[in-house]
Each structure stands twice: as C-alpha cells, then as structure tokens.
Amino acid sequence: MARAATTSDVFNAIAEPQRRDILALLRAGERPVTDLAQELGMSQPRASKHLRVLREVGLVRDRKAGKQRLYGLDARGLRPVHEWTGGFERFWNESFDRLDTYVQDLKQTWQED
C-alpha cells in the first residue's frame, strides 16, 4: 500500500511544504491562482493542483471573480492539528526526567528557529 490519500487528511495536506506556503500567503487575503503561482515560483498547473488538495480538505475556499478564481483561507481545519500537537506541549516544556542526561544537555543548547 501507498501512503494514505492527502485528499482526506489535513495532516497529509500540510505535509507538503509548498502547500504550507500557499496557506501562509493566503493569510494576507484572497488571491487568484496565477498570483499565487508567480509569488511562489511555481507553474500554474502546479499551483492549481495544490489548491485543489487544499480545497478538498477544506483549508481553502474559492469563489469566481470574473475570469479569475479567488482562493481564500479557511483555517478552521488547522485547529485539530494545533490541538493535537498541543497535547504534547508539556513534553517539550517539562524536563525530560525519564530520558537520560544526554537529552538534558541537548535541552540546554537548544534554540530552535
């Protein structure tokens, strides 16, 4: 078997970096496909395909605007992801007592993005 269809799972939909980029861009407001494609340096068909996946999992919505089709963000689907990861928050905040000292050291040096 291959991987589960990205089409039915938000986790899968956002597993693709370019789709995350699209979502991030859409925070600024609705945009037509060509606009997104150009801004992200991808071909139009490529952008359309990513947008289709995002639409199918409900992360974006589209509406016609003359010749164009404006895509807008609908971030509600990201909430479950945020909550799921949030369920691990105490594990990255607390001390890792169950793990060995090596990890403790890593935590000291730790400074992510």
Place this chain on the structure above:
Amino acid sequence: MARAATTSDVFNAIAEPQRRDILALLRAGERPVTDLAQELGMSQPRASKHLRVLREVGLVRDRKAGKQRLYGLDARGLRPVHEWTGGFERFWNESFDRLDTYVQDLKQTWQED
C-alpha cells in the same frame, strides 16, 4: 517526482495516522517495540519501520535495555508544527462560518500585505 521524504520533515512524519498513534502512546512513557506493535494492532516490522521514521526526524529516541529496545518520546520536534498552525489561530477564531461574498468583501480591507 514523488512526495518529499518523510524522513526529513516532521510534518510528513506525523502525516501518517499510525505514527501519530505511536507518539500518543509514548506520552505514557518509554516502551519496547513489541509492546507498541501489540497495543496498536500492527506487526512488529511495521512498528519498527514507523519508529524508524519517527527516530529519523527526532520525535522519538531509543535506548537499549537488554534484549529490548525502549522507545521514548522527544516531542520537541512537534513544537514547530504547533507554532506553525498557531500562526493561523486568529483565522479560525474569526467568523469564517458564513464565508459568503459579503464577508469576503469585508476582508478585502486588509487583503494586500
């Protein structure tokens, strides 16, 4: 090209439901492979493979304990995911429920970034 390697991206690693299940189970503490496999109803090789992916993206750590190999959670890698989705929080709190043209027009106030 195929999908990006799950091995290099936490987003991809957690795109697989069974891997999320494994992570969830590990919140209770370290566990040997067979234990996890049995609890999640998957074969041992399957569990090992998922654990390998999780290990390669740094979400779990392992240590030998006699014949067994205990896997433990290292949730720090989930933090970026939590933060990324958190960047959309205000969007799912806003009233996107009735996303008709009227609302769209209102939102265009801040459309340009």
Place this chain on the structure above:
DNA sequence: CGATCATATGCCTATATCGGCATGCGTCAA
C-alpha cells in the same frame, strides 16, 4: 462569433512510500 486571458485537468514519468514476509543480528538464559 472569435480571440484571449485565467484555471482546471488529463496523461505520463519517476519516485517514495506502506505493508507483508522472511531473515539477519545482537542479547540473554540454560
């Protein structure tokens, strides 16, 4: 109507899985 712009799709290739099964390898016990 015909031309043109904006998107969506279909077809095709290469690749990266996920899963199963059998097996290799290290560890511990007798």
Place this chain on the structure above:
DNA sequence: TTGACGCATGCCGATATAGGCATATGATCG
C-alpha cells in the same frame, strides 16, 4: 555453545503523489 527472544532490514508489490506539458473549460471583450 545452542536456542529463544526482540528488533531491524531487505526485498517485493501496489499505489499515490509531485511535476511537466498540452489541452479542455470558462469567462470577458471586441
């Protein structure tokens, strides 16, 4: 040492995916 146990891997098959290119579909305008 031999055997049993625990786990990792290799190999194979089926499938989904990302992208590219060409093209179908839609809408607007002259």
